[in-house]
Amino acid sequence: MKLRPFNASAGGVLVQAAILIAAIAVLDWRIDLNISFGFLYLFPILLLGSVLSRWQIVAAAVLCTILSDLLDPFGFSLRVGVPQDILVFTSLAGTGLFVYEITRSRRRIQEEAMARREAEKQLEFLVESSPAAILTMDPGCRILRANPAAHRLFGVPAGVLPGRNIRRYIPALGRVPFGRTAPDLSH
Secondary structure, X not given: OOOOHHHOOHHHHHHHHHHHHHHHHHHHHHOOOOOOOHHHHHHHHHHHOOOOOHHHHXXXXXXXXXXXXXXXXXXXXXXXXXXXXXXXXXXXHHHHHHHHHHHHHXXXXXXXXXXXXXXXXXXXXXXXXXXXXXXXXXXXXXXXXXXXXXXXXXXXXXXXXXXXXXXXXXXXXXXXXXXXXXXXXXX
8 A cells, every 4th residue: 555645656646746836836826815825835745755755855845935935925035035935945845754754664664564474474384384283372371373283293173272271281281380480590
């Protein structure tokens, strides 16, 4: 699963973002109000953060900052314009980089989950096909899982062992202290 809008391809997301940037620029240029619509550039940056690299996100933030500044209905002055441009750029770049990191983290988690599922399948195959009896038990010696070789060893039908106490089949285990740490024999 990808963290992209509407499960679109990277190219589709780029086209959507480009259309949004153009629409915001036209809106900012054509509507004659004393309002800057530059804050709307956050939306295409959110999209771009899911498909671009870090430097491309920063470049897109620079482009949107320039468009926001050029199409601002208020006149430019160094005293107000430069701090405003810095604020707009850091907001846009920070938002895009945040989405980039979330997307990258999600992708890594999905890859790890797939690898874990594959390892579990391989382990399951090895346990089930092993000629050696393999049991897993809880601290109370109750059998949680047993492979076919364990069922054959104890002479019981498949599926009988889980839920039963191992001491029923190996009484000598009654004298073994389970769940305790081993004594220190280093003296």
